[in-house]
Amino acid sequence: xxxxxxxxxxxxxxxxxxxxxxxxxLASQRSESGQRRxxxxxIGRVRLIQxxxxxxxxxxxxxxxxxxVVTGVAAPQVMTKLIGHRSSVVKQIEELQETLLQLDxxxxxxxxxxxxxxxxxxx
Amino acid sequence: xxxxxxxxxxxxxxxxxxxxxxxxxLASQRSESGQRRxxxxxIGRVRLIQxxxxxxxxxxxxxxxxxxVVTGVAAPQVMTKLIGHRSSVVKQIEELQETLLQLDxxxxxxxxxxxxxxxxxxx
DNA sequence: CCTACCTCTGACGTTAATGTCAGGTTCCTA
DNA sequence: TAGGAACCTGACATTAACGTCAGAGGTAGG
Numbered sequence: 001x002x003x004x005x006x007x008x009x010x011x012x013x014x015x016x017x018x019x020x021x022x023x024x025x026l027a028s029q030r031s032e033s034g035q036r037r038x039x040x041x042x043i044g045r046v047r048l049i050q051x052x053x054x055x056x057x058x059x060x061x062x063x064x065x066x067x068x069v070v071t072g073v074a075a076p077q078v079m080t081k082l083i084g085h086r087s088s089v090v091k092q093i094e095e096l097q098e099t100l101l102q103l104d105x106x107x108x109x110x111x112x113x114x115x116x117x118x119x120x121x122x123x
Numbered sequence: 124x125x126x127x128x129x130x131x132x133x134x135x136x137x138x139x140x141x142x143x144x145x146x147x148x149l150a151s152q153r154s155e156s157g158q159r160r161x162x163x164x165x166i167g168r169v170r171l172i173q174x175x176x177x178x179x180x181x182x183x184x185x186x187x188x189x190x191x192v193v194t195g196v197a198a199p200q201v202m203t204k205l206i207g208h209r210s211s212v213v214k215q216i217e218e219l220q221e222t223l224l225q226l227d228x229x230x231x232x233x234x235x236x237x238x239x240x241x242x243x244x245x246x
Numbered sequence: 247c248c249t250a251c252c253t254c255t256g257a258c259g260t261t262a263a264t265g266t267c268a269g270g271t272t273c274c275t276a
Numbered sequence: 277t278a279g280g281a282a283c284c285t286g287a288c289a290t291t292a293a294c295g296t297c298a299g300a301g302g303t304a305g306g
Binding site for chain 2: 072098
């Protein structure tokens with residue numbers, strides 16, 4: 001498929017896809033005229049990249065880990081990084097869960113406060 | 124306490140603390156000579172700010188929500204935003220958990236592969 | 247073959263949360 | 277009271293992951 005279709009099917013912008021290629025994260029075949037062509041599996045690859053980005057992992061780190069994530073095989077140094085990222089992700093999850101509690105506390109409290117008629121201060 | 128101490132006790136840089144103030148997120152008393160002075164509760168406030176930042180919430184949104192998070196009272200429009208952020212945080216957690224699964228799969232797979240002696244491809 | 251839409255490269259713009267530097271003032275301890 | 281550490285404001289630098297634009301070429305349906 002061409003880049004526009006991949007963009008649409010993954011929900012990622014065309015610009016972002018070209019950026020991924022620039023970073024070495026996403027390969028493409030080229031047509032004679034130089035247009036990018038992708039296989040079906042590119043969709044999974046793009047989703048994976050986005051997932052790793054969402055975990056706060058940089059392009060450079062993703063570049064290191066990607067082949068291993070795909071093949072399931074990692075060199076020891078990469079393993080170390082993987083484990084590091086793993087614990088970082090665990091930590092992020094824990095922190096977000098705490099944040100969630102905070103938000104819930106506010107939402108519950110605010111609802112109740114409104115039931116009792118106490119307004120929110122302007123600032 | 125002065126800004127340096129607050130920075131050290133929260134693990135946040137002095138520059139960041141001044142930035143928080145600039146954004147209206149963190150108030151300070153000023154000494155006669157103009158130096159910032161903070162109460163003990165500033166520590167909790169800074170931690171809270173960092174937590175919200177970690178949840179991907181912008182300064183502007185934090186500014187809106189902060190008084191409500193502190194007082195537990197929110198105006199209806201803020202409530203709407205709070206609920207929006209809540210679900211965004213839930214989504215982030217879910218995505219991170221998926222990422223964690225991916226990473227675990229790789230780590231487990233890689234360990235096994237290494238046990239069987241198959242190396243990681245260079246790229 | 248025409249036309250509207252898609253794609254290309256290259257380059258500069260954007261945003262948010264800081265880092266960093268300069269040049270000057272304040273604080274505290276010996 | 278001296279001097280180094282900590283603080284001030286102001287301003288420009290940075291980084292990552294894109295957005296956006298220009299100018300040129302490719303593609304597919306009618």
